[in-house]
Amino acid sequence: MTITGRTRLMAIVGDPVAPLRSPALFNQAFARLGMDVAFIAFEVSAGELPAAWAGLTRLRNLDGLVITMPHKEAVIPLLDALGPTARRTGTVNTVRRRPEGGWEGEMFDGEGFREGLERAGHAVRGAAILQVGCGAAGRAIAHALARAGAARLVLHDASPGRAAALAQALSETYPGISAAEGAVDSAGHDIILNATPLGLREGDPLPFDTSRLRPPQVVADVIPHPEVTPLIAAARAAGCATVTGRSMHEGQARLAAAYLGIAGWEG
């Protein structure tokens, strides 16, 4: 790619940015599509987002942003409008300029994850699911799974109250679902998913005990890098099908790209 003064900008805002795959993914798409846009990473510390935001939104050649950890909730009060999933989950991962001025955001992590599961051949409708981790990404995923017709969601989070609050929100929003806080026991679930950051750093403990995993249970992980986390490796060793954070990330990027007006993402 060749960057000139005419090149438009899109960027991902997060911390740390070194492991992020969005720049490579988006720039490959721009090259394939012949779009004169560069996708870069902006490394912004937690707590610095409001000041950074005031500056970034004054860059007239910046057309869109992907928002990642630790800013997915912090960006909400800075926006002028929110899409339905952003409102439901209190999180945003994609932001674009509004034609009438200002910026609007929407959340695609959950739908991206669901797409990743379904494209890999694992039905969400009617499934019994154990989800460990109810932070920003976890909330978005649980909403997407519930919206897609999951029968049962057992939720767990190390922070007290988080899982219960999410279970209550799901029960209120999707009347058909059974959603409740529960123990981290993989037995009896069709799909078990990690939505905690465990696995991102070398030496992290497993997010749950993998000794009772058995096929045809499906194990999914939100961590995109390394693609094969210790959890994914253990699940594969147990003979289970797996869905990695990479496919969630690709699903999310596809939906974010559509929101950002990038036509023809999948070639």
Add this chain to the structure above:
Amino acid sequence: MTITGRTRLMAIVGDPVAPLRSPALFNQAFARLGMDVAFIAFEVSAGELPAAWAGLTRLRNLDGLVITMPHKEAVIPLLDALGPTARRTGTVNTVRRRPEGGWEGEMFDGEGFREGLERAGHAVRGAAILQVGCGAAGRAIAHALARAGAARLVLHDASPGRAAALAQALSETYPGISAAEGAVDSAGHDIILNATPLGLREGDPLPFDTSRLRPPQVVADVIPHPEVTPLIAAARAAGCATVTGRSMHEGQARLAAAYLGIAGWEG
């Protein structure tokens, strides 16, 4: 070039950014030097710089900025330290992080212009020079020419008082020089230079009457794009040697790159 989450950033801040050549020039150098750095343009309107600055300086993976119109003076109060030429001219075109925190700036437009003239074989030492335009770029150029030993500088600017103020500053700083406000008459000068924006836009009038240009007079222009401005074309038609804004820009970029710690710029 391939941009990933690990790619460091440098940028040029200006308005408009579409005609700027710095992104291509710096990115070519980064590719040649094998540096994982992307050089992008940030389009920021006049008056928006303080808010944009507060945000840009919070991008932890941004290592340096080139500052261009209309921000070369406005950036001064936002910086934590100034180099000697920035202090003398009240203008900055390059900004870098300080190891101890904060940002410092220096001005290379003038020295870049002088280098462009001298590399083209035109001696500044002892020369009689007519300079039209005493804005930010013009001030920096006049200081560089005076510092390099120009014998006489006749200055003109359409804004009342500007040329006289610059002449006075030059006379105080470089005791050997003859510097004064004067008429725009090309006769009797070794070097005649345009430091106004005239020539940037199609249909602009010439910055001065070119009918009396004669070799071996040298005509120089600060406008980098188009490279052959109507002034440069008229000077060439009169048989005069010319130095275009492109060579000034390349000189400036070379000095800015050294200030930004980019070793090996000229291959």
